[in-house]
Amino acid sequence: MDQESSPRTVHGFEEILQYLKEARGFDFTGYKRSSLMRRVDRRLSQLGVDDYVEYLDVLQANSDEFVALFNTILINVTGFFRDPDAWDYLQNQVVPTMLAERGPEEPVRVWCAGCASGEEAYSLAIVLAEVVGIDEFRQRVKIYATDVDEEALTSARHAVYSEKEVSPLGQDLVQRYFEPIGGRYSFRKDLRRSVIFGRNDLVQDAPISRIDLLACRNTLMYFNAETQTKILDKFHFALAPRGLLFLGKAEMLLSHSRIFDPVDLKRRVFRKVPSSRVDVGSVFGRGFMSDRREPEQIDGLRSLAFSTGPVSQVVLNGDDVVALANQQAKHLFGLSERDIGRPLRDLELSYRPVELRGYIDQVRTERRALRIKDIEWQRGPGELLALEVHVAPLVADDTVLGVSLIFHDVTATRRLLTELNHANQQRESAYEELQSTNEELETTNEELQSTVEELETTNEELQSTNEELETTNEELQSTNDELQTINHELRERSNELDEVNEFFASVMSSWPAGVAVIDTSMRIVVWNSGAENLWGMRSDEAEGEHLLNLDIGLPVADLRPIVRPALSDPGYRAEIKLDGVNRRGRGITVRVICTALHDRSGSPTGAILVMEPNGEPEV
Incomplete structure (x- = not known):
């Protein structure tokens, strides 16, 4: 920030952040203060407010000001894989565990609430397709993307984005999931059928039900605490048992720990608390009542539900000792109550129907669930079973407390596939018979x-x-005629841009001194031929790299004192002399001039570095 705004920096700004956290439940304290203050200052300038203390009074008196402030703070919030760390955690940890807790053929239902122009909905589609595979994604996954803005929904359904908008995905994902159309990129049509867009008002409309994963990122901030409570109750109702809630970076659940448990607080991933009660009337309105249950009854019901579950399940504690086994597992593997409390290695289950110990160690180490497919087990004479085993870590407070082993009996499915193959053979035989009826069909020609x-x-x-x-x-x-006219105008503008780019390139290549242009994050944007001749590093090697990471014959770390001020002060200019070694290995003294780079409004956009060796020019 400049010197004129520094007094209000130290007085009142932190109070605004604290008020946002307490009144609306959004924690912006993790944001960089410099960029955060610039954006808040922009809002103060729009209102003609002089300092943060006065603006805090405006926030407290006018609830509508929250929306304007959030829109100012969260500039360009929508995008593919925004907050990459949270999305990596979702793909590598959350989704595999969620799938391991469900059967191999169970459908997966996802709700993207507040989807805007569709980037987050398609990000979810890419994550799930990467985990389960393209074919299984088309068969099992349904993503319901909702918003109140019909115009945004129309844009999302078209699923066409610019090169800049898809750039966060990386080249591999763009090639795998997008089709180029006239310089833009369209999300694959075969996968788009699994993403269903529709209008839904989170305050007024009923929620979608039986959801496995619900993503609502940086949407709750537009509501007050009372409305947030109602929406979160709806989310709790919408989620299936052990369903997951994925919030935005700045959002917290405040007092809603009764209905959601944190899976990873840093990445804002929460799990539905099955035994909690929500006000069903707040979800659908009046007319719904529910009985209350004592905690002891709930624990008893939970125990009975595990014991009588339709899928065989065994739970190990932290020492690989059998802690729990339900009735299905006891019947399938011949376990008894005496086996509870015994080490897994002492049981035949540890190696039959499949060697489990290696997978268990892998799950503990990687802290992610895995699936073991295509297991055939000769349980007894004439009894061949086909199994699929899901091995999942049981994690709490970032500690692996145990491992869950779930055995899915897919024998019936395998048998059905065999019967289908047999039916296909019969169908081929029937086809031959149909050929013989062709002569009879010819008699119908008269009709x-x-x-x-x-x-x-x-x-x-x-x-x-x-x-x-x-x-x-x-x-x-x-x-079409109108479109051709527009196309002609665009072509002329493109030619003008090409001429400007050629002129800029000629200026840079003709400048004898070394010139480097950096952005506000100190990454090289321009590296001219003078810089190449001076240091021996090509432009394609330098551009995109951090200035302080360049491996050239100049002590780039010594440039920090003159570069840092230029990134915040539009009128800044400084000069320094440094000793270095040029591309020929000769020692030289270089005069470095640093000038701030700013846009037309005066906002800093980077800096320009001019490097001139003293003495005789380099040949």
């Missing part, structure tokens, strides 16, 4: 002749339809 007259009548109707289509074609031709 078909009678339908020709009916088709002629239909033809007259089609003629009238054709006239309507010709009218429509004329309208389309008119639209």
